[in-house]
Amino acid sequence: MSDTRFLDQGTPPARFARGWHCLGLAETFRDGKPHAVHAFGTKLVVWADSQGEIQVLDGYCRHMGGDLTQGEVKGDQVACPFHDWRWGGDGKCKQIPYARRVPLRARTQRYPVAIRNDQVLVWHDVEGSAPDHDILPPQLPGLAEGEYTDWVWESEHIEGSHCRELIDNVVDMAHFYYVHFAFPTSFRNVFEGHVATQFMESKGRPDKTGGYGDAELFLKSEATYYGPSYMINWLDTDYKGFNTEVVLFNCHVPTGPDSFLLQYGIVVKKPQGMDDKTANFIAQKYAEMFGSGFLQDVHIWKNKVPVQNPLLCEEDGPVYQLRRWYEQFYVDVDDIAPEMTDRFEFEVDTTKANEFWQDEVAENLRKKAEEDGDPHGPDGDGADAGSPQVMTGT
Amino acid sequence: MASFVPTDADTLEDQRLYTQARLTEVACLDCLARVGVKKNSEHHTSVQWNAEARAHCPDLARRSGGRDVHPACPRMLASIEAAARDGQIPIGAEDGY
Ligand code: FES
Numbered sequence: 001m002s003d004t005r006f007l008d009q010g011t012p013p014a015r016f017a018r019g020w021h022c023l024g025l026a027e028t029f030r031d032g033k034p035h036a037v038h039a040f041g042t043k044l045v046v047w048a049d050s051q052g053e054i055q056v057l058d059g060y061c062r063h064m065g066g067d068l069t070q071g072e073v074k075g076d077q078v079a080c081p082f083h084d085w086r087w088g089g090d091g092k093c094k095q096i097p098y099a100r101r102v103p104l105r106a107r108t109q110r111y112p113v114a115i116r117n118d119q120v121l122v123w124h125d126v127e128g129s130a131p132d133h134d135i136l137p138p139q140l141p142g143l144a145e146g147e148y149t150d151w152v153w154e155s156e157h158i159e160g161s162h163c164r165e166l167i168d169n170v171v172d173m174a175h176f177y178y179v180h181f182a183f184p185t186s187f188r189n190v191f192e193g194h195v196a197t198q199f200m201e202s203k204g205r206p207d208k209t210g211g212y213g214d215a216e217l218f219l220k221s222e223a224t225y226y227g228p229s230y231m232i233n234w235l236d237t238d239y240k241g242f243n244t245e246v247v248l249f250n251c252h253v254p255t256g257p258d259s260f261l262l263q264y265g266i267v268v269k270k271p272q273g274m275d276d277k278t279a280n281f282i283a284q285k286y287a288e289m290f291g292s293g294f295l296q297d298v299h300i301w302k303n304k305v306p307v308q309n310p311l312l313c314e315e316d317g318p319v320y321q322l323r324r325w326y327e328q329f330y331v332d333v334d335d336i337a338p339e340m341t342d343r344f345e346f347e348v349d350t351t352k353a354n355e356f357w358q359d360e361v362a363e364n365l366r367k368k369a370e371e372d373g374d375p376h377g378p379d380g381d382g383a384d385a386g387s388p389q390v391m392t393g394t
Numbered sequence: 395m396a397s398f399v400p401t402d403a404d405t406l407e408d409q410r411l412y413t414q415a416r417l418t419e420v421a422c423l424d425c426l427a428r429v430g431v432k433k434n435s436e437h438h439t440s441v442q443w444n445a446e447a448r449a450h451c452p453d454l455a456r457r458s459g460g461r462d463v464h465p466a467c468p469r470m471l472a473s474i475e476a477a478a479r480d481g482q483i484p485i486g487a488e489d490g491y
């Protein structure tokens with residue numbers, strides 16, 4: 001027998017996760033037009049009825065397969081561009097303008113909708129269950145009351161990776177140093193029920209710029225997945241003594257077996273006495289930084305392979321337990337095993353890692369100073385006051 | 395039915411090693427909860443609850459279900475620390491698990 005370790009790439013799941021999935025900010029769908037969102041291996045049509053209620057159906061007309069996303073909103077219904085069949089948000093065909101009557105079987109796939117945090121969430125379950133409103137993500141207190149800045153909302157389609165790669169970040173302590181240029185000084189996970197959380201305290205790396213590297217930035221991050229695809233990340237940042245409360249929403253919807261649409265939105269709690277314009281500018285800056293940090297992850301995913309049997313060291317987070325938790329969304333409700341949802345707590349020991357990393361950073365700074373011809377060594381500068389870096393839960 | 399299907403039998407053994415091996419049972423000094431604990435080092439702690447233990451813990455029962463569900467029960471934490479001090483929990487990992 002050989003001692004060589006093999007990568008088990010496994011086979012990806014044959015279904016999409018059960019749960020609430022975010023399709024985007026509700027406002028973007030309220031322009032009187034039908035919108036296309038690729039999701040769950042198909043295309044959805046999203047529109048607002050005359051009351052402004054968001055409706056979501058499968059995007060393809062059950063008559064002859066016309067593309068409803070290219071149709072029109074007529075009253076409360078979406079009308080197909082092919083033969084003008086009118087579909088209501090309840091999934092029923094309400095009218096066929098040229099026909100005596102509508103066939104009784106004219107019902108299409110509808111996706112139950114909930115609005116949370118100004119966003120459209122749809123319920124997806126291959127078993128066809130009723131939407132579970134008890135497990136909707138929480139509403140951010142103060143958001144509806146105007147205590148936060150305007151939204152900065154971005155989306156990015158990721159091809160060639162299963163969305164579990166994104167989930168794995170919840171426990172991946174060390175990648176924050178190598179991929180995102182920050183020191184996680186404290187790192188803890190708790191999984192229970194449909195919720196999985198990462199707590200992290202960190203500071204930026206002084207030897208790197210870009211990503212989340214910035215020695216002047218300290219932060220406390222609490223990132224929680226509510227279900228398989230919707231994360232709220234509370235970020236308390238301290239940049240040169242300036243405290244900001246940033247809330248990042250990181251969500252995705254699978255589009256195919258190895259692709260997903262990632263969306264993220266940022267709001268910042270308006271600091272007392274700051275005008276809205278400045279506050280919105282800060283939110284924009286944080287969004288840009290998160291965007292660039294996120295691209296660091298994407299680059300890794302695009303080039304890695306899936307691994308069913310990761311080999312871990314003592315300093316790693318609980319990858320296997322996280323995946324055990326994540327599995328609950330990919331099996332029938334009746335097949336959810338107790339250990340998938342039982343409470344699990346994990347405190348990562350970051351002490352040794354930080355010792356090694358401090359040494360490495362000191363050495364990098366010394367080399368850099370040598371190259372720069374500076375006999376006095378590093379001056380710890382290099383941070384640009386205009387662009388604080390943000391370290392997030394992903 | 396598993397959804398992410400391993401293609402190698404050794405993977406199932408890895409899953410067992412990382413999630414179940416070396417768990418020591420620790421009883422709370424204040425309530426009837428018993429959890430599985432692993433310590434790979436002084437600062438590392440892994441705590442596995444089950445439904446029965448969860449139902450016994452009065453501290454966790456008081457949580458609202460919001461962001462306050464996350465902190466550990468301080469009594470259980472103290473019980474685990476006491477058990478570790480008494481040498482009841484082996485400290486140190488075995489080849490990473
Ligand atoms: S295909 Fe939609 S109306 Fe005919």
Ligand SMILES: [Fe+2]
Binds near residue numbers: 169175180297394
């Ligand atoms: Fe990351």
